[in-house]
Amino acid sequence: MVTTRIPLIAGNWKMNLDHLQAIATVQKLAWTLRDKGHPFSEVEVAVFPPFTDLRSVQTLVGADSLDVRYGGQDLSEHDGGAYTGEISGQFLAKLDCHYVIVGHSERREYHHEDDGVVARKTAAALKHGVTPVVCVGETAADLEEHGASAVPVGQLKAVLDAVDAASDIVVAYEPVWAIGSGQAATPEQAQQVCQALRATLAEAWGDEAAARTRILYGGSVKSSNIAGFMAQKDVDGALVGGASLDPEEFAAIARFRNHVGTV
Numbered sequence: 001m002v003t004t005r006i007p008l009i010a011g012n013w014k015m016n017l018d019h020l021q022a023i024a025t026v027q028k029l030a031w032t033l034r035d036k037g038h039p040f041s042e043v044e045v046a047v048f049p050p051f052t053d054l055r056s057v058q059t060l061v062g063a064d065s066l067d068v069r070y071g072g073q074d075l076s077e078h079d080g081g082a083y084t085g086e087i088s089g090q091f092l093a094k095l096d097c098h099y100v101i102v103g104h105s106e107r108r109e110y111h112h113e114d115d116g117v118v119a120r121k122t123a124a125a126l127k128h129g130v131t132p133v134v135c136v137g138e139t140a141a142d143l144e145e146h147g148a149s150a151v152p153v154g155q156l157k158a159v160l161d162a163v164d165a166a167s168d169i170v171v172a173y174e175p176v177w178a179i180g181s182g183q184a185a186t187p188e189q190a191q192q193v194c195q196a197l198r199a200t201l202a203e204a205w206g207d208e209a210a211a212r213t214r215i216l217y218g219g220s221v222k223s224s225n226i227a228g229f230m231a232q233k234d235v236d237g238a239l240v241g242g243a244s245l246d247p248e249e250f251a252a253i254a255r256f257r258n259h260v261g262t263v
């Protein structure tokens with residue numbers, strides 16, 4: 001059986017762009033993608049705005065029948081109740097969020113989210129029908145001490161052991177040292193870890209799950225380096241931070257096929 005993994009170009013806006021700026025950004029993104037004849041069935045595009053923008057993004061996407069998908073940057077492990085400041089997966093589902101990011105390194109570092117929390121958040125997303133984008137990655141210190149694969153593989157295993165093997169998830173490999181540094185991993189480094197992550201999927205969930213699950217690379221991705229990553233066998237897309245705030249640059253990343261040979 002041949003499994004085709006549709007590439008996913010995802011933009012994590014982090015804590016940038018208020019709801020008015022979000023409207024302008026999504027409009028510009030949609031216009032640019034349409035203008036370039038973006039083949040949505042061949043390359044999926046998704047944005048991850050702050051929670052306060054999601055309703056505006058939903059309205060725009062719905063009103064214009066856009067093929068751009070969107071999701072939250074985090075969710076609560078709880079379904080609802082006395083959890084001040086938390087956002088339930090139910091609320092995201094109600095806003096037609098297709099995806100939600102879980103376990104981003106900024107959440108792990110600043111909000112002390114450990115593997116247990118990330119696994120429970122992944123389960124919560126799945127429970128509400130929102131596809132989790134599970135982030136894993138090593139710090140510079142981890143890299144020096146354990147090599148590149150050990151920490152991300154361990155982080156992924158913790159999630160895979162906690163949720164059903166038939167689950168639909170996306171994995172994002174984001175080396176912490178490459179995030180926002182302008183110092184992306186090399187395509188070969190990304191491939192090496194993504195291959196190890198796919199082997200982890202195969203071991204925990206079986207070959208079919210490993211063949212269908214998309215693994216993204218994230219960390220200083222831009223239009224000038226995307227083609228090198230996408231040429232790797234086990235890299236199925238990108239999770240883009242800074243460069244996703246500029247809709248023309250983000251749309252150019254989504255056109256990675258046109259940049260082959262420019263890296």
Ligand SMILES: O=C(CO)COP(=O)(O)O
Pocket residue numbers: 012104174178179180181182218219220221239240241242243
């Ligand atoms: O953290 C990231 C996406 O989630 C990557 O951020 P940058 O693309 O800004 O390095």
